[in-house]
Amino acid sequence: MSDVRNILLVGVGGQGTILASKILTSGLMKAGYDVKMSEIHGMSQRGGSVSTQVRYGEKVYSPIVGKGSADVIVAFEEMEALRWLDHLKIGGKMVINDYRIQPVPVNLGVAEYPEGIIDHLKEKVDVLSFKAAEVATELGNPKAMNIVLLGALVKAMGLDEIDWDAEIEANVKAKFIDLNKKAFHAGYNL
Amino acid sequence: MKVIMSGNEATARGAWEGGARFASAYPGTPSTEILENMPQYGKDVYSEWAPNEKVATEAAIGASIAGVRSFCAMKHVGMNVAADPIFTFAYTGVTGGFVMVVADDPGQHSSQNEQDNRNTAKSARLLMLEPSDSQESKDFMKKAFALSERFDMPVLFHVTTRTCHSKGLVELGDREEADVPDYEPKIRKYVTAPANAKVLRATLEDRIAAAKAFSNDCEFNRVEMHDTKIGVITSGISYQYARETFEDNASYLKLGLTFPMPDDLIKDFCSKVDKVYIVEEMDPYIEEHVKMLGIECTGKDVIPKFDELNTDIVRKAFLGVEPETYTTDMKTVVRPPALCAGCPHRGLFYALSKRKGIMITGDIGCYTLGMAAPLNALHSCICMGASISQGHGASIALKDAGKDTKVVSVIGDSTFFHTGVNSLMDAVYNSGHNLSIILDNRITGMTGHQQNPGTGYTLMGKEAPEVDIPALCKAIGVKDENIITVNPNHLDEVNEALNTLLPKDEPCVLITRWPCVLKKFSQQDIDEFPTLHKTQCVIDQDKCKNCKMCVKTGCPALINTKEKVVIDKTSCNGCTVCKQVCPFKAIEEVTR
Numbered sequence: 095m096s097d098v099r100n101i102l103l104v105g106v107g108g109q110g111t112i113l114a115s116k117i118l119t120s121g122l123m124k125a126g127y128d129v130k131m132s133e134i135h136g137m138s139q140r141g142g143s144v145s146t147q148v149r150y151g152e153k154v155y156s157p158i159v160g161k162g163s164a165d166v167i168v169a170f171e172e173m174e175a176l177r178w179l180d181h182l183k184i185g186g187k188m189v190i191n192d193y194r195i196q197p198v199p200v201n202l203g204v205a206e207y208p209e210g211i212i213d214h215l216k217e218k219v220d221v222l223s224f225k226a227a228e229v230a231t232e233l234g235n236p237k238a239m240n241i242v243l244l245g246a247l248v249k250a251m252g253l254d255e256i257d258w259d260a261e262i263e264a265n266v267k268a269k270f271i272d273l274n275k276k277a278f279h280a281g282y283n284l
Numbered sequence: 285m286k287v288i289m290s291g292n293e294a295t296a297r298g299a300w301e302g303g304a305r306f307a308s309a310y311p312g313t314p315s316t317e318i319l320e321n322m323p324q325y326g327k328d329v330y331s332e333w334a335p336n337e338k339v340a341t342e343a344a345i346g347a348s349i350a351g352v353r354s355f356c357a358m359k360h361v362g363m364n365v366a367a368d369p370i371f372t373f374a375y376t377g378v379t380g381g382f383v384m385v386v387a388d389d390p391g392q393h394s395s396q397n398e399q400d401n402r403n404t405a406k407s408a409r410l411l412m413l414e415p416s417d418s419q420e421s422k423d424f425m426k427k428a429f430a431l432s433e434r435f436d437m438p439v440l441f442h443v444t445t446r447t448c449h450s451k452g453l454v455e456l457g458d459r460e461e462a463d464v465p466d467y468e469p470k471i472r473k474y475v476t477a478p479a480n481a482k483v484l485r486a487t488l489e490d491r492i493a494a495a496k497a498f499s500n501d502c503e504f505n506r507v508e509m510h511d512t513k514i515g516v517i518t519s520g521i522s523y524q525y526a527r528e529t530f531e532d533n534a535s536y537l538k539l540g541l542t543f544p545m546p547d548d549l550i551k552d553f554c555s556k557v558d559k560v561y562i563v564e565e566m567d568p569y570i571e572e573h574v575k576m577l578g579i580e581c582t583g584k585d586v587i588p589k590f591d592e593l594n595t596d597i598v599r600k601a602f603l604g605v606e607p608e609t610y611t612t613d614m615k616t617v618v619r620p621p622a623l624c625a626g627c628p629h630r631g632l633f634y635a636l637s638k639r640k641g642i643m644i645t646g647d648i649g650c651y652t653l654g655m656a657a658p659l660n661a662l663h664s665c666i667c668m669g670a671s672i673s674q675g676h677g678a679s680i681a682l683k684d685a686g687k688d689t690k691v692v693s694v695i696g697d698s699t700f701f702h703t704g705v706n707s708l709m710d711a712v713y714n715s716g717h718n719l720s721i722i723l724d725n726r727i728t729g730m731t732g733h734q735q736n737p738g739t740g741y742t743l744m745g746k747e748a749p750e751v752d753i754p755a756l757c758k759a760i761g762v763k764d765e766n767i768i769t770v771n772p773n774h775l776d777e778v779n780e781a782l783n784t785l786l787p788k789d790e791p792c793v794l795i796t797r798w799p800c801v802l803k804k805f806s807q808q809d810i811d812e813f814p815t816l817h818k819t820q821c822v823i824d825q826d827k828c829k830n831c832k833m834c835v836k837t838g839c840p841a842l843i844n845t846k847e848k849v850v851i852d853k854t855s856c857n858g859c860t861v862c863k864q865v866c867p868f869k870a871i872e873e874v875t876r
Contacts, residue, residue, distance in 0.1 A: 107621070119451065129451075130451065131450060131451040132449065134449060141619065154452075155524040155527045161606075161607045161609050162608050162610075173617065173619075176612065180609040180610060180611065182609070184608055184609075196843055197618065198657070199620075200617055201842065202844075203832070203835075205617045207617060208614055208616065208617070218612070236854070
């Protein structure tokens with residue numbers, strides 16, 4: 095059991111964690127791991143908090159990443175990183191997109207978006223934070239933000255033995271392959 | 285060959301491998317993707333969206349009686365709608381193997397209740413299979429059809445949100461074709477007039493007894509012996525949490541066929557271990573049976589009776605161990621789901637939110653979110669199709685009590701076709717006076733865009749006749765002048781229709797017709813709604829007085845800070861509701 099590694103991709107409905115996790119799990123499977131991935135569809139998709147959970151190792155039972163067990167948490171939005179902090183393994187790493195999406199209560203003025211989340215998390219845990227949307231925009235399309243984050247995740251997990259370019263080719267529409275390869279390597283080389 | 289599949293994809297694959305030829309379903313989270321994955325097997329399996337779960341079940345029953353392997357699929361509450369046919373089909377048994385896939389939602393991720401349909405298998409007396417991951421979803425589904433034929437019983441294929449929506453590796457197999465016999469009437473088997481049904485009720489006990497004998501020694505129920513101090517009995521996804529909690533420090537009786545229950549196998553397993561733990565989600569279904577056999581066990585006295593389980597919960601309950609975690613005093617803000625930017629429901633709910641003295645009965649769909657702040661314009665939501673019938677009952681009751689509260693009922697297009705039509709019939713037939721609003725967004729939205737009888741297309745991608753909603757309402761008996769269709773993005777149109785229809789003392793229907801913003805538009809949509817996604821709104825910061833009126837529409841494209849409001853370009857779809865409510869004409873519509 096101890097060999098099972100855990101990854102959490104967290105964000106807000108509509109941010110597109112699905113493609114990143116699809117490429118990730120496909121690569122892990124080809125590398126010979128047992129893989130399980132879990133996500134929740136439905137009402138939470140309408141702007142709610144969402145998570146995609148990926149577990150891999152020799153034999154994986156539960157598809158759910160428990161508290162205190164994620165080796166890496168990739169947060170597509172900064173407050174979501176804070177929300178899932180208790181799922182990080184002691185000594186684990188966070189990859190945080192320096193990007194905010196205001197929840198409805200903040201928009202309505204009945205709550206305030208917490209300030210200084212990334213600095214606060216940096217005091218506690220190993221954090222890599224950057225503006226993934228800006229990196230993707232420089233490459234030509236802000237929507238490739240998810241693949242930039244995937245590149246950073248692969249680096250953080252040390253999954254170098256997998257041919258990620260091939261996985262991108264297999265899972266992305268032809269006209270977006272070049273962009274996504276560039277996005278992946280930009281994230282990996284941060 | 286191994287591939288990675290969700291439980292739902294694997295169930296669809298299993299149906300194909302198992303020789304199914306007919307499939308019908310009504311979409312519902314977490315079951316929707318099962319039928320969505322069927323058209324790829326369209327050469328061998330016909331599949332369709334039915335208007336509701338009862339119809340889907342009956343269509344599949346018809347195919348079974350005709351001699352064809354068939355299945356239907358639904359979410360847990362759909363089982364209630366389909367209960368009428370299945371309770372009797374249990375008596376008749378099958379000709380072609382029949383499987384009813386029922387997806388429960390422990391934790392209510394996307395549901396109005398949490399019901400454990402394992403109890404339904406027991407009360408209706410259906411064979412029940414419970415897979416615990418994607419591989420078993422595929423394997424069990426494949427074998428379910430032959431099992432159904434062998435014992436002449438329908439199968440309830442019980443899955444949960446976590447098995448449906450988690451992915452795992454699946455070893456694929458080949459399709460096993462089943463012969464389709466020439467049709468021969470079997471009147472005593474299938475005509476459940478009392479004289480026949482009483483006989484069938486008795487023979488059902490024989491069929492259950494045969495299945496029970498099988499359950500004690502079958503591939504679906506598996507014993508894994510390790511350390512014998514603890515013996516765990518479990519089924520479905522709970523097996524995974526138990527296996528991770530106790531590892532090889534316990535022995536396991538992993539049940540896959542859970543109705544009828546394997547009494548001898550349970551007794552034998554329990555005799556070989558010191559203590560018996562039951563790990564299961566929701567109701568004490570296994571636990572009560574084990575206790576009935578006179579075996580002492582620990583289950584629901586330590587683990588929750590409701591909500592979803594996970595390894596952390598099982599570990600804490602039985603081992604008293606909690607994981608070490610990082611903690612923080614910094615508070616997050618909740619992120620409740622909201623109607624999308626550009627959602628055609630927003631204009632309607634904004635207009636309703638400004639009306640005083642009305643009761644608004646709601647229904648199941650994205651538009652249930654009309655309840656949320658700042659709109660707060662939906663007051664009830666019980667089940668599919670209930671808005672109009674509830675509104676009818678409320679309007680009669682309020683009027684009889686001398687109250688002048690007007691009742692408005694809000695229902696989506698797909699929900700109207702599901703079970704709202706009967707409700708409107710009730711309101712018209714019994715001289716009701718609630719205003720029924722049918723939110724026709726040209727698709728089944730909440731579950732992720734499935735075709736329905738009003739969209740012009742089928743599950744398998746064929747063009748289809750469309751239900752003409754105004755003509756249908758007229759045929760039911762709503763007067764022509766009491767049926768109005770509007771563009772819900774135009775507040776003046778909505779308000780004018782409300783002003784006309786609300787004062788009337790007879791059944792009225794308002795139809796809001798505009799496509800869901802997330803829909804992949806058909807050519808017909810593009811022709812009918814030429815301005816779709818063509819414009820966006822921007823705030824002229826020089827004219828803006830920061831009055832926040834636009835924010836009260838609840839649109840997530842409006843980003844509100846103390847200093848100002850701006851419209852997020854990547855989110856805005858140009859519905860212009862914010863522009864219409866701005867008192868300072870500070871919002872402009874620009875070409876996208």
